[in-house]
Amino acid sequence: xxxxxxxxxxxxxxxxxxxxxxxxxxxxxxxxxxxxxxxxxxxxxxxxxxxxxxxxxxxxxxxxxxxxxxxxxxxxxxxxxxxxxxxxxxxxxxxxxxxxxxxxxxxxxxxxxxxxxxxxxxxxxxxxxxxxxxxxxxxxxxxxxxxxxxxxxxxxxxxxxxxxxxxxxxxxxxxxxxxxxxxxxxxxxxxxxxxxxxxxxxxxxxxxxxxxxxxxxxxxxxxxxxxxxxxxxxxxxxxxxxxxxxxxxxxxxxxxxxxxxxxxxxxxxxxxxxxxxxxxxxxxxxxxxxxxxxxxxxxxxxxxxxxxxxxxxxxxxxxxx
Ligand SMILES: NC(=O)c1ccc[n+]([C@@H]2O[C@H](COP(=O)([O-])OP(=O)(O)OC[C@H]3O[C@@H](n4cnc5c(N)ncnc54)[C@H](OP(=O)(O)O)[C@@H]3O)[C@@H](O)[C@H]2O)c1
Numbered sequence: 001x002x003x004x005x006x007x008x009x010x011x012x013x014x015x016x017x018x019x020x021x022x023x024x025x026x027x028x029x030x031x032x033x034x035x036x037x038x039x040x041x042x043x044x045x046x047x048x049x050x051x052x053x054x055x056x057x058x059x060x061x062x063x064x065x066x067x068x069x070x071x072x073x074x075x076x077x078x079x080x081x082x083x084x085x086x087x088x089x090x091x092x093x094x095x096x097x098x099x100x101x102x103x104x105x106x107x108x109x110x111x112x113x114x115x116x117x118x119x120x121x122x123x124x125x126x127x128x129x130x131x132x133x134x135x136x137x138x139x140x141x142x143x144x145x146x147x148x149x150x151x152x153x154x155x156x157x158x159x160x161x162x163x164x165x166x167x168x169x170x171x172x173x174x175x176x177x178x179x180x181x182x183x184x185x186x187x188x189x190x191x192x193x194x195x196x197x198x199x200x201x202x203x204x205x206x207x208x209x210x211x212x213x214x215x216x217x218x219x220x221x222x223x224x225x226x227x228x229x230x231x232x233x234x235x236x237x238x239x240x241x242x243x244x245x246x247x248x249x250x251x252x253x254x255x256x257x258x259x260x261x262x263x264x265x266x267x268x269x270x271x272x273x274x275x276x277x278x279x280x281x282x283x284x285x286x287x288x289x290x291x292x293x294x295x296x297x298x299x300x301x302x303x304x305x306x307x308x309x310x311x312x313x314x315x316x317x318x319x320x321x
Contacts, residue, residue: 003159003185003222006128014277015302016047018288023063024056026290035071037292041299047286049088049133050118061092062121069123086129088163089114090136100204106136108147115156130157135165141176149183161186164206174219184221191225191283193272194253195321200244213281225276228285234269249321256317260310270301275314278306
């Protein structure tokens with residue numbers, strides 16, 4: 001099923017609510033207030049994973065899915081019908097291992113086991129989008145793509161998707177699906193307005209770049225971008241740009257961003273969110289939100305139409321960076 005078909009079933013704004021730190025850095029009660037506001041305002045596309053956030057203090061990887069599952073359990077079946085749940089599997093550390101050196105991965109058995117556990121934590125019989133979170137090169141792509149297709153056919157997920165694939169591997173995944181393609185409805189990669197230095201080490205994140213965009217467009221795969229706000233660095237003095245982004249090549253792009261921000265009355269981060277959804281090749285932002293006011297800000301951003309000439313200026317400054 002196409003992601004656009006799923007999103008078109010309900011009038012959701014063009015954004016996903018990122019819940020990576022729900023239940024760890026963002027305590028469950030606060031996270032539930034964010035979900036309440038998002039739900040009330042129609043921001044119904046929620047993004048989690050089966051490893052969020054094992055690296056946070058006290059985290060095991062269960063917390064974000066459990067936080068969403070607890071919210072759904074108390075809000076009843078209607079809320080579950082309204083909300084679209086996307087989760088990711090593959091990047092959860094194997095029991096007894098530390099970090100991402102030995103993840104559970106994307107074999108047929110591992111995918112089935114992880115999805116079963118995710119559905120329990122999320123208190124639901126199915127998810128709407130199931131992502132392969134990483135590129136697991138120990139398993140043939142045909143196996144991963146094949147079992148994801150089976151899980152979809154079994155009704156355990158409505159759509160399947162990938163994340164953190166490089167261009168050659170995405171092309172292979174599309175081929176692995178045979179004439180009808182991989183079946184991937186969506187690809188989620190790191191993406192924002194500023195482009196990092198080509199030498200920057202973003203590992204384990206993988207950027208959405210031009211060649212990958214082209215494969216997605218050719219194969220009809222919807223594009224989503226995570227870390228769109230660079231953790232707040234576009235607007236907050238306490239958040240420096242991450243390594244690789246504070247380059248002189250980005251000075252002009254940042255200047256244009258702030259000029260458009262002044263022109264349209266959005267802050268620079270909001271302009272980035274609006275630009276993502278309105279560029280020629282739209283990328284749906286997956287936005288980390290830790291307070292109700294951040295939900296309001298993001299919703300205002302993605303529902304504000306940028307003037308065509310502002311989009312053109314932003315694109316030009318970005319591509320010359
Ligand atoms: N597929 C993958 O491999 C992958 C990887 C990373 C993330 N993700 C997904 O993407 C989501 C977002 O990722 P992210 O947290 O790295 O990205 P982000 O959206 O760039 O940053 C989110 C942070 O920005 C700050 N913020 C939010 N709204 C703001 C506003 N209006 N003004 C100023 N600051 C604001 C908040 O920081 P404070 O909370 O400190 O206020 C928030 O936690 C995650 O939750 C997850 O669902 C996926």
